[in-house]
Every structure is written in structure tokens, then in C-alpha cells.
Amino acid sequence: MEMKVAKKKLGLKERYRVMTRDLGWEPSYHTKEALYPYVGYEGIKIHDWEKWEDPFRLTMDAYWKYQAEKERKFYAIVDAHAQNNGHLNLTDARYLSALKIFLQAISPGEYAAHKGFARAGREFPGVGTQVACQMQAIDEIRHAQTQIHALSNYNKYYDGFHAFSDQRDRIWYTSVPRSFFDDAMSAGPFEFMVAIGFSFEYVLTNLLFVPFMSGAAYNGDMATVTFGFSAQSDEARHMTLGLECIKFLLEQDPANVPIVQAWFDKWFWRGFRVLGLVSTMMDYMLPKRVMSWREAWNMYGIENGTALFNDLARYGIRPPKGWDDAEKAIDHMSHQFMLGLYQWSFGTSFHSWIPSDDEMAWLSKKYPTTFDKYYRPRWDHIKKLAAAGTPYKNYGLPKLCQTCQLPTVFTEPEDPTLICHREVEYKGERYHFCSDGCQHIFENEPEKYIQAWLPMPQIHQDPIRGDLGAWMDWVNLKDGQDNGDYVGSNDQRNFDAWRGLATSNE
Amino acid sequence: MQIDLRTVSIEPRRNTFDHLARRFGDKPASRYQEGSYDIQATENLHYLPTWDPEQQLYDASITKIVMEDWYALKDPRQFYYSTYTLARARQQDTAESNFDFVESHGLGEMLPAELRDVALKVLVPLRHAAWGANLNNTFICGYGYGTTFTQPCMYHAMDNLGIAQYLSRLGLLLGDLEALDAGKAAWLEGAAWQPLRRYVEDTMMVRDPFELFVAQNVALDGLLYPLVYDRIVDDFLSARGASAVAMLTQFMSDWSVETRKWIDAVLKVAAAESEHNREVLQGWIKDWSSRAASAMVPIVEQAIGPHADDAVGEQLAVLKARIQKTGIAL
Numbered sequence: 001m002e003m004k005v006a007k008k009k010l011g012l013k014e015r016y017r018v019m020t021r022d023l024g025w026e027p028s029y030h031t032k033e034a035l036y037p038y039v040g041y042e043g044i045k046i047h048d049w050e051k052w053e054d055p056f057r058l059t060m061d062a063y064w065k066y067q068a069e070k071e072r073k074f075y076a077i078v079d080a081h082a083q084n085n086g087h088l089n090l091t092d093a094r095y096l097s098a099l100k101i102f103l104q105a106i107s108p109g110e111y112a113a114h115k116g117f118a119r120a121g122r123e124f125p126g127v128g129t130q131v132a133c134q135m136q137a138i139d140e141i142r143h144a145q146t147q148i149h150a151l152s153n154y155n156k157y158y159d160g161f162h163a164f165s166d167q168r169d170r171i172w173y174t175s176v177p178r179s180f181f182d183d184a185m186s187a188g189p190f191e192f193m194v195a196i197g198f199s200f201e202y203v204l205t206n207l208l209f210v211p212f213m214s215g216a217a218y219n220g221d222m223a224t225v226t227f228g229f230s231a232q233s234d235e236a237r238h239m240t241l242g243l244e245c246i247k248f249l250l251e252q253d254p255a256n257v258p259i260v261q262a263w264f265d266k267w268f269w270r271g272f273r274v275l276g277l278v279s280t281m282m283d284y285m286l287p288k289r290v291m292s293w294r295e296a297w298n299m300y301g302i303e304n305g306t307a308l309f310n311d312l313a314r315y316g317i318r319p320p321k322g323w324d325d326a327e328k329a330i331d332h333m334s335h336q337f338m339l340g341l342y343q344w345s346f347g348t349s350f351h352s353w354i355p356s357d358d359e360m361a362w363l364s365k366k367y368p369t370t371f372d373k374y375y376r377p378r379w380d381h382i383k384k385l386a387a388a389g390t391p392y393k394n395y396g397l398p399k400l401c402q403t404c405q406l407p408t409v410f411t412e413p414e415d416p417t418l419i420c421h422r423e424v425e426y427k428g429e430r431y432h433f434c435s436d437g438c439q440h441i442f443e444n445e446p447e448k449y450i451q452a453w454l455p456m457p458q459i460h461q462d463p464i465r466g467d468l469g470a471w472m473d474w475v476n477l478k479d480g481q482d483n484g485d486y487v488g489s490n491d492q493r494n495f496d497a498w499r500g501l502a503t504s505n506e
Numbered sequence: 507m508q509i510d511l512r513t514v515s516i517e518p519r520r521n522t523f524d525h526l527a528r529r530f531g532d533k534p535a536s537r538y539q540e541g542s543y544d545i546q547a548t549e550n551l552h553y554l555p556t557w558d559p560e561q562q563l564y565d566a567s568i569t570k571i572v573m574e575d576w577y578a579l580k581d582p583r584q585f586y587y588s589t590y591t592l593a594r595a596r597q598q599d600t601a602e603s604n605f606d607f608v609e610s611h612g613l614g615e616m617l618p619a620e621l622r623d624v625a626l627k628v629l630v631p632l633r634h635a636a637w638g639a640n641l642n643n644t645f646i647c648g649y650g651y652g653t654t655f656t657q658p659c660m661y662h663a664m665d666n667l668g669i670a671q672y673l674s675r676l677g678l679l680l681g682d683l684e685a686l687d688a689g690k691a692a693w694l695e696g697a698a699w700q701p702l703r704r705y706v707e708d709t710m711m712v713r714d715p716f717e718l719f720v721a722q723n724v725a726l727d728g729l730l731y732p733l734v735y736d737r738i739v740d741d742f743l744s745a746r747g748a749s750a751v752a753m754l755t756q757f758m759s760d761w762s763v764e765t766r767k768w769i770d771a772v773l774k775v776a777a778a779e780s781e782h783n784r785e786v787l788q789g790w791i792k793d794w795s796s797r798a799a800s801a802m803v804p805i806v807e808q809a810i811g812p813h814a815d816d817a818v819g820e821q822l823a824v825l826k827a828r829i830q831k832t833g834i835a836l
Contacts, residue, residue, distance in 0.1 A: 010678070018678070018686060019671045023637035025694055029707040038557040060668035061598045068595030071588040085516060111545050111653075115564075118648035118660060122641055131667065134644055138660050142587040145541035152540055156518035165525040165544045175550070182552040185563055453550040476524060494519070501514045 016057040021050070024127040036125045042188040045253035049126030052248050055240035058135065066233075067142075074146060074230045081223045082153040088502050089220035092287035093158065093495035094486050098215065099151055099224065100160040100350035101277060105177045106208075107147040108168040112181035114140035116192055123189045132241050136197075139234040146230060150223040157498075158491050160349045163476035167349055171475040172455035175405045179452060180274050184267075186448070191263050193245045199267035202242035203308065205235060206300040207275055211282050214290045250315040257316045262444065268320035269437035273404035279334035280341065283363065284355060292366035297330045322437040328413040331367050335375040340409045342382065343394035346468075349477050351486035354383050374416050391485065395468075397456045402431040402449055403438035410434050426450065529577075541586040542653045543577055566651040569716040570786045571776055576652025578779070582771045583658075583764070590661045594668070597757055604753040605675060613750035614680045621748040622680055624809050628738055629755070630677040630689030631699050635730070636670035638706035639663075642722040650715040658768055662723070665765070669758055676754045698808055701801035716776070717790050723769050725794035728825045729802050729818070731762035737817050738809045766828075774832040787834050795825060 010018065027035055039046075058066075080086070090096070114137050121133035155161035168174055184195035213228030249256050279293035291299075309319045341352045355363065360379060364371045385392045398407030399421075412420045422433040426446050433439040442449045458464065464471045472479050486492055521527065522535040525544040551563045561568050566576060573579070585593070608614055614622070643663035650656040677685040693699050705726065712718045735758050744752045752759075777784045799822045807814035826836045 010683070018683070019674050022686065022690070023633055023670050023674070025634055025690065025703075027707050027710075028694075029704045030711055035707070035710050041557070059671050060594075060664060061602065061671065063664075064591055064594040064598045064668070068591045071591050075588060085514065088514075108545070108547065112547065114660075115546070115648060115656075118644050118656075118663075121663075122645045122648055127637070130641065130644075134640070134660075134663060134667070137644070137647070138587070138664055141657060141660065144545060145537075145587050148540050148545070149537055152523070152535075155523060156520055157516065158519075162520060162524045165523065169547055169549045175552075178547065178550075179552045182547075182563055186553040186555045186557075188557055448553050448556070451553045453552050455550075458550075490519075498514070498516050501516070 012057060016054060016059070019059050020054070020131050021127045032125060036123060038123045038189055039125060042190050043259055044190045044249060044256050046126075046249075047252055049124075049129065051251070052126050052128040053244055054128050055132060055244040056237050058237075063135065070230050070233070074226055075149075077226045078150050078153075078223055081226075085498075085502065086222050087154055087157055088495075088499050089222070090495070091219040093491045094285065094351065094353065095215075095219045095221065095287050096154060096158050096160070096491060097350040097352065097486070098212075098281040098285045099154060099221070101173075101281070102212070102224075103147065103151050103161055104164045104167045104171070104349060105174050105277070107144050107151075107164070108174070109177050109181050110140050110144040110147065112178075112185060113196055114138075114144060116181070116185045116196060119185070120189045120192055129245075132244075133193075136238055136241060139238065142234070143227075143231050146227045150227045153223065157494065159478065159489070160351070160482045160491075163349065163482075166476040170455070171349060171477065172347065172400075175453065175455050176277075177274050179405050180270055183270065183448075190249065190259075193242070194249070194260060194263040195267040195270070197238070197242035198246045199242075199264065199271050201235070201238045202246075203268065203305065204271040204275055205239065206304060207296060208278055209235065210300060211278060211290060211293075211296050215281065215286045218288045218290050219286055246312070247315075250312070250317065254316075261317055264317065265321040266441050266444070269322040269326075269435075269441065270404065272322065272326050273406060273434075273438070276333050276337055276406070279330075280337040283334035283366070284338045284352075284359075289362065293334045294330050294366060301326075301330075321440070322435075325413045325435065325437060329410065331370040332374070332411060332416055335363075335367075335371065336409050336411065339375070339378060339382075340398070340407055343392055344398065344407075345484050346393060346395075346479075347471075347477070347483065349475075349482040351484060351489050351491065353486040354379060354386060370416065386485075397459065399432050400454050400456050401434035401438050402452060402454070403433060403441045404435075405452070405454065406434055408432060408434040536584070537588070538581075538584040538586050542580075542657060544653075546651075546653050546656075564651060565649075568649060569651075569714045571716040571783050573652075573776065573779055573783075577654045578775050579652065579655040579772050580775075581654060581658045581768050583768055585658055585661055585768075594665070597760060598668075601672065601757045604756055605679065608750045608753055609679060613753075617680070617748050617750060618746070621743055621746055621751075624738075625743060625748065625751045626677060626681045626685045626689065627692070627808050628734065628805060629673055629751075630681070630685055631693040631696075632730075632734065633670040633673040633677070633686075634690065634693045635702060635706055635726075636666050636673060638710065639722055639727065640666035640670065642709055642712075642718050645713075646715045646719050646722075649713070650719075655772065659719070662765065665761060669761070672754070672757055676751075679754070680751075698804035701803075702805060705797060705801045719769075719772070720787065720790040721794040723765075724773065724791060724829070725825075726798045726801075727762070728766075728769075728828070729795065729798050729821055731758065732824065733802055733806055733818065733821050735759045735762065737821070738806065742809050770828065770832050773829070773834065777833045784834055788836065791829055791834060792836060795822065 033040065117133045117137035117140060121130050121137050124130055124133065151161060168178065184192050187195065209228060213225055216224035216228060246260065249260050282290065282293045282296060338352065341348060345352045360376060364376065382392045400406065401408055408419065408421055410420050412418045420435055422436065422439040424431050424439060424442060431442060433442065459471055460466050464474055477483055481490055521533050526535040526539055529543060530539060546564055548564065555561060555563060640663050643659045643666055647656045647659040647663060650659060674686060677689060693703060709718060709721045712721060735755055739752050739755050773787065777787055799818050803814050803818050806817055810817060829836055
């Protein structure tokens with residue numbers, strides 16, 4: 001028994017060191033440069049990987065235990081939701097457009113993050129960093145899978161979900177998030193961490209998840225609420241990792257600061273463009289609104305962002321370059337997006353619609369300086385056309401931004417009546433951009449962005465050759481079912497009929 | 507909004523997602539299928555990697571193995587995140603009570619000193635080898651192609667880390683921090699450990715994901731786990747009264763048996779695909795398993811002395827027989 005008493009009890013930090021960092025060693029049969037070949041070429045200088053502070057100290061035994069508990073709860077709720085026709089609790093089936101976009105555009109991003117963090121979890125030389133990235137890699141596949149599983153039951157009853165795997169690689173609007181994640185994964189490990197770990201997970205994730213999950217709760221979607229809540233504690237870990245990573249880079253060498261700043265500028269603007277779709281969801285797609293995109297931006301963008309920028313100022317980091325342009329776009333972007341989605345709704349695997357009078361009243365209240373002045377007249381015009389039996393469809397192909405891949409539907413920061421359009425000539429070709437932010441990103445790495453796959457030129461190439469029907473087959477879009485106006489859709493008809501069955505006494 | 511709904515029966519409009527209906531027919535899909543098939547991007551990739559512009563972002567051609575459909579490499583355990591985590595959480599419960607039992611009954615202190623020394627000498631440096639395995643499986647997941655092949659590698663990597671941590675706890679329990687320090691010194695400098703450390707560092711240079719799968723999961727772990735946990739822990743230590751050690755390593759024994767099913771299934775399908783694959787696998791397995799066998803001899807010697815050569819030879823024969831069953835002649 002004496003021996004037991006004599007045994008040292010390790011402190012938490014020391015114990016975690018023994019369980020992770022101490023597992024590594026200085027290689028001698030190969031050089032570190034040979035074992036970690038990708039860690040040098042970005043120009044980031046790391047002098048001491050030991051200075052990495054573990055953002056959370058989770059050993060595998062505890063990880064399995066906590067995560068299994070969450071998994072049990074998650075699947076119990078999702079099963080019950082499916083068994084009890086939980087989809088009939090939705091406020092309205094219009095809400096499903098947000099979920100369709102999520103499954104086609106965001107869940108594949110979770111999977112890409114899974115792969116990217118697995119690569120980072122191998123390429124960084126420090127054990128602490130490796131383990132943190134690996135845990136995020138396994139979490140991210142969890143998120144992709146729980147999302148698919150939660151939304152699988154909706155696919156059984158509603159259109160637009162059935163081809164998410166085909167549409168991830170082919171339909172035009174998913175190339176926005178796909179190019180975002182491809183961009184991060186084709187970058188070096190440090191830029192990947194700043195792109196996904198920091199800019200996306202730390203700076204922007206609240207703007208995606210909080211509105212999404214509250215939107216789900218407000219609109220009776222228990223399945224989505226459940227995956228959101230279940231992912232929340234993972235996200236908290238990921239945010240801590242993102243912040244730790246950026247501080248580590250900045251503290252290791254002053255020469256890292258300008259590199260990190262350039263990435264911060266780039267990835268803030270890339271992320272802001274991707275999240276633009278969230279603005280449309282919040283302002284237009286939720287039958288029962290949580291808050292406006294403007295309100296969400298004030299709360300999660302400005303407040304959190306300002307605190308973060310103040311925190312990083314001591315390293316010489318300034319707010320990202322596009323910050324002011326972002327602020328100027330907030331009161332316009334959801335309207336510009338939704339008008340775009342409506343006019344191209346023949347080509348989307350989700351429905352859009354003209355906002356009702358009530359909804360327009362809400363929009364003018366939330367956007368007192370912009371909605372009535374710039375956007376209501378356009379909706380009124382579109383409404384008139386629809387009433388006359390000649391709904392507004394734009395069969396012309398939109399011009400896509402070479403960087404963010406969104407149609408160039410945004411206006412000049414200083415003039416909301418003028419479409420913002422930039423172009424650059426590079427090696428004899430002309431490239432188009434939606435904004436100064438996207439143009440700068442291109443100009444910093446033209447050789448990368450000229451490679452971008454653009455879905456609109458694809459429409460004129462094999463196997464489509466400009467034939468809209470052939471394009472719909474190629475992207476697996478069922479015309480008259482998945483696309484078009486919500487009014488008159490299968491989703492509307494079925495939801496109303498099923499809900500009628502469930503709430504009436506017939 | 508919560509509405510009281512009557513229970514109604516509504517006919518589903520479709521059974522599953524289109525990509526699954528194309529693969530498995532128009533019927534409801536399992537959660538393993540939903541969470542595994544065709545969820546990796548495959549075409550219209552945007553940019554070439556700046557870290558190696560010779561390869562695509564997801565590139566099946568960075569390995570010599572050629573598959574018509576990489577999703578054919580499925581996991582017979584049908585592990586997706588949830589089933590994987592639940593399985594490991596159950597094993598973790600057992601491991602936890604085993605550690606508690608050994609600790610609370612003072613079984614560590616009761617071990618005969620020479621047996622405890624053998625346990626520490628053989629097992630503790632292996633935490634570093636397990637960390638190498640963790641990096642290698644993380645690599646295979648990161649750069650391999652097709653989710654059915656790559657997702658179990660991520661789970662395997664986290665298992666490797668878990669094993670490194672169980673071995674660290676074992677070291678702490680039986681010999682305190684000094685045992686870990688001694689184990690690390692042996693791993694870095696001790697003559698018996700250099701062939702294995704060299705093997706591990708050599709595998710970390712391999713950037714063909716499937717070759718790495720063979721070098722790590724088939725060749726090295728196919729020898730290391732039976733040699734260490736069956737031959738040394740069970741046959742040698744337990745037989746001499748040190749069964750407390752077997753309690754502390756039960757996870758590794760069970761894990762090795764369970765994961766073997768998956769590893770063999772991967773080999774079998776890849777080998778059945780073509781003569782070319784069979785030849786490539788044969789070459790890799792021959793090279794890596796003979797190197798792994800030589801690396802294991804001085805380690806096993808530390809426990810069973812001059813019998814080590816025979817033990818490793820026998821185990822190599824067992825491994826070969828196992829591989830033959832997957833359709834790869836050796």
C-alpha cells in the first residue's frame with residue numbers, strides 16, 4: 001500500500017501532455033522536412049511547436065464516452081421524428097427550401113472539412129496540433145452524417161432532396177460553397193487552418209448555425225434542431241482550435257503577421273459571400289422569422305467581430321479588408337439574392353416564391369432604409385407579371401464571379417442602383433468579378449483562380465450543348481417537381497393535404 | 507409551433523436518395539449507406555493542390571491500386587460515426603473498470619518485479635509506435651479515395667491514439683512517469699527498438715495511401731498485435747501470474763480481432779478486382795511483412811529471449827495464411 005501512496009498524481013495539464021505530446025519524438029531516420037513536406041512552402045515560420053497551447057484536453061476515452069452519449073440522444077430523437085411524421089409539425093413546407101440548400105451545399109462542406117482536417121492532422125509536425133486537427137476531422141464526418149440522417153426522412157416526402165450527391169458536383173449554385181472548400185483544401189496546411197479553422201469556424205460559424213438552428217426551432221423542425229444542438233459542443237471545440245491556431249501563428253514570428261493578414265482578408269470575404277445565402281434564408285425562407293439578417297449581423301458579426309479584432313490588434317492584425325464593404329451590403333444582399341433565386345428558379349433544386357404582403361411589411365420594417373425604396377417596387381412588378389400569367393423568368397445565363405462563383409447580382413457599395421461589376425485581363429483572357437473583394441483575391445493568386453470550374457460555360461459544352469433539358473438531366477433536376485415557384489408545387493400540395501389529414505377529423 | 511396531430515399514415519414518395527437507389531435498388535437505405543456512399547466530391551473539382559499540383563484534390567491515381575469503384579471497399583462492421591462511437595464507448599467502459607480493478611486491488615504492486623519489468627519494457631515504448639500508426643491512418647483517411655475506404659481509417663487512427671493513451675496509462679499505473687521516460691529513451695536509443703522505429707519512420711515517408719494501409723495495418727499490426735498481446739501478454743505474462751497486464755490491454759486484444767475483419771475485407775475486394783492489384787498487393791505485403799518481422803524479433807526477445815525468432819516466424823506464417831485467404835498468394 002505504501003507504494004500506492006507514493007505514486008504521483010499528475011495534474012490535468014501534465015497528464016494530457018503525457019497522453020498526447022509525449023507520444024511524438026524527434027525522427028532520426030528521416031529528416032523532419034522529409035516527413036512533413038508541406039509545412040514550409042507557405043512561408044510561415046514556426047520556431048517551437050511546444051508553444052502550441054492545447055485548446056481542449058480531451059483524451060480518447062473521454063471523447064468516446066461523451067460523443068456516444070450525444071449520438072444516442074440524437075438518433076433517438078431523429079427516429080421518433082420520422083416515426084411520428086414530425087415533418088407535419090413544420091410551419092409551412094416553404095421552410096424546406098432552406099434545408100434543401102443546406103443538404104446540397106453545406107453538408108458536402110462538412111465532408112470536405114473532414115478530409116481537410118485529416119490532411120492537416122497529418123501534415124503539421126506538432127503532436128498537439130495533429131491531435132486537435134484529427135479530432136476535428138472525425139467530428140466533421142459526424143456532422144456530414146448526422147445532417148444526411150436528419151434530412152433523409154424529408155427526402156422521402158418532399159422534392160428537391162433526392163439528388164444532393166449529384167448536385168454537389170454539378171448544379172450551378174453549389175459550386176459557390178464547393179469552390180470555397182476546394183480553395184481551402186488546395187491551399188497549404190496553415191492557410192487551410194486560417195480559412196476553415198479560424199475564418200469560417202470562429203468568425204462566421206455563429207452566423208450560419210445560430211440563425212439556422214433557431215430558424216429550425218421556430219419553424220417546428222425538430223430534426224434539424226437536434227443535429228444543431230448535438231453539433232454545438234463540437235463547434236465550441238472547433239472555435240477554440242481556430243482561435244488558438246491563429247494566436248499561435250502570430251506569436252511564433254512577426255513575419256507571419258502579414259501572411260496571416262492576407263489570408264484573413266481573403267477568407268473573410270470568401271466566407272461572407274458563401275454565407276450570403278443565409279441572409280436569404282433568414283429574411284425570406286423562414287415562414288416564421290427569427291430575426292432579420294441585419295439583426296443577426298449586428299449581434300454575431302459586429303459585436304463578436306469587433307471584440308475579436310480588438311483582441312488581435314496587439315499582434316498587428318487589423319479588421320479584414322472587406323469589412324466595410326460587408327457592412328454596406330447587409331441591408332441589400334438578402335433581397336438581391338432572393339430576386340436572383342426567383343428569376344432563375346427553373347434551375348434550382350428548391351422552390352422560391354414572391355413574398356406575401358405580410359412578409360413585405362415585415363421586410364420594410366426590418367430594412368427601413370432599403371426595402372421600400374429599392375426592392376418592394378421590383379417585387380410588386382414581379383407580382384403583377386405573375387398575376388397576369390406571365391411570371392418573370394430569366395432564361396439568360398447569369399454572369400458568374402470567377403472567384404466566389406455567385407452570379408454578379410450585387411450592387412456597388414456606394415450605389416444600390418448600380419450592379420457592381422469588375423473585370424481583369426489575365427494572359428489574354430477576360431475574367432469577371434462581383435466585387436472588389438473577389439477581384440483582389442483573384443489578383444493575388446491568378447494561376448489558382450483561372451482553373452475554377454464555372455458551371456455556366458459548362459452548359460455550352462458536352463454533354464449539354466446549350467440544351468436546358470439536357471442540363472436538367474445532367475444535374476438530376478426533375479423539371480416541374482424540384483424547381484420553380486412554391487405556389488403550385490408538389491411540396492405545397494402534399495404538405496397541405498397531409499397536414500389536413502392530420503389536423504382534421506375526417 | 508406544436509400542433510396536435512392525429513396519427514396518420516402517409517405513403518412516402520420515394521424510398522431513398524437517387525445515388526443510393528442507383529447502387530442498391532429502390533428501397534430504403536441503411537444509415538451506413540446514407541452516411542458513406544458517394545458523399546465525397548468526385549468531379550468538377552476547382553483547383554489543383556498548391557502542395558502538389560501533380561495531383562487532383564481527390565485523386566484515385568496517387569495509389570498503384572486501381573479500382574473501378576472505390577466504394578466497393580466497404581467495411582463489414584458497417585461503421586459510421588455513430589456505430590463506431592457507441593462500440594468504442596462500450597469497450598471504454600470495460601477498459602475503465604479493468605483499470606479501476608487493477609488499481610483498487612493493488613494488482614500492479616503485486617506483480618512479480620521481473621514480470622512487471624518485462625511488461626513495462628515491451629509495452630511502454632509501443633505508445634510511440636501507436637502514435638506512428640495514428641499518423642499513418644490519418645494520412646490514409648486524408649488522401650485515400652472514397653468514403654467507404656477512408657472513413658474507417660479515421661476511426662482506426664483515433665483507435666491508434668486511444669491505444670497509445672491506454673499504454674501510457676498502463677505505464678503510469680505500473681511504473682509512474684519514470685516508466686514512460688525510460689520507454690521513450692528505449693524507443694529513441696535502445697538497440698532493440700531501432701528496427702521498429704526505423705520501420706515506423708519509413709512508413710511515414712510513404713505517400714501511396716494503399717501501400718501505407720498495407721505497411722501499417724496489414725504487415726506491421728498484423729504481426730505486432732498477436733505477438734505482443736497474444737504471445738507475450740497472454741501466453742507469457744498471464745501464464746506466469748501477471749494477468750493484471752492482460753486486464754489492462756484487453757482493449758488492444760479485442761480491437762485487433764475486430765479490426766482484422768475489416769482489413770481482410772479491404773484486401774480481398776482490392777485483390778479480386780484485377781491481376782494487377784493482386785500483384786501489387788503481393789509485392790507490398792512480402793516486402794513490408796518481412797521487414798516488420800525482423801523489426802519485431804528484438805522486441806519479442808525482451809520477453810521470451812531466444813524463442814523470439816521462432817515465435818516471430820510462426821506468427822509470420824499465421825499472417826501469411828490469413829492473407830492467402832484474401833486471395834493474395836504469398
